[in-house]
Amino acid sequence: MESFYDNVSKESLIYLGITLFCLVFVYWAISILLKRLGKNPKYLLPDGSFKKLALPLILIFVSVILRINALRNVLSLEESEYWFKKSSTLLFIFAMTWLVIALLKIVKQVILRNYDVGETDNLKARKIYTQFTILERIIIFVVILLALGLALMSFQEIRELGISIFASAGVAGIIIGFSAQKLIGTILAGIQIAIAQPIKLDDVVIVEGEWGRIEEITLTYVVVAIWDKRRLIVPTPYFIEKPFQNWTKTSSAILGTVFLYVDYNVPFDKLREELTQILNNTKLWDGEVNVLQVTESKPNYVEVRALMSAKDSPTAWDLRVHVREKLIVYLQENYPESIARTTRLTIEHKDENQNGS
Structure with missing residues (x-):
């Protein structure tokens, strides 16, 4: 009888040793592959990629070992088969979820490093960043939800309870569906x-x-x-x-406008020349658009619109403020009578001799 247990123990140790050797070899092969890929510029991986994958891979290997009968035979825990298998299943689900999320983040880093949001013309980069950021969160949400469902369904009691609840709660399901409609x-x-x-x-x-x-x-x-x-x-x-x-749906470049309300006797050509000179003397202007137009006429004033372009909206804002100030100063210094006023009052001075008569 003792020789039988000795044989079982030896066979279990052999199987356990072979399994451990295979798992260590697979882990070593994966680590070597990832490190070599990391050295090749064509397949360059972000720093710390292997460290992010190492722990979930180890947990997957541990879950496989827990499921092997040889380990229980060696530890003389044959009666605990249920708990070993259940622990192995839960650990495997957890480790695979961790691995998928880690791989997703590495893939995101690899793709996004080719795009720089800090560039002036960053439309394509912002598109890629937006898509990957939202899709990453969607995938992580779905993966965690599926993992949680698989973990709960691995318990027979919960599975039977769930089936009975779903079979008898049609009305409740409809109510919950309406409640979750907004979410x-x-x-x-x-x-x-x-x-x-x-x-x-x-x-x-x-x-x-x-x-x-x-x-x-x-x-x-x-x-x-x-x-x-x-x-x-x-x-x-x-x-x-x-x-x-x-303002930046198709391009970061944008047009800026400045409105002035002036008198009818304002010299529009001089105002256009001044606008051109102001734009040429500032780095805020991108050199594309330079237009001055009369866009409205009212009894007491004329509306003039200056149109200019800039590389992005913050620059356009600064350019508009700069141009508005310079044009107002120009009118104050050169054509003060051209500044619009609310009312007009004309006083005529008559000759004193005429008044005496």
């Missing part, structure tokens, strides 16, 4: 933003009368950084259902 709609709006991209990260928008940049896009809300450092939190369905202004 589902919000998540679908986030997915639609990732695909259609009415907004992108770093876009300049006007939302609810506020000027700002898109700072963060999640599945349920969007953060708009207002120019005065406030943050406007907007639900994602807003950008699908309501109109808003996007």
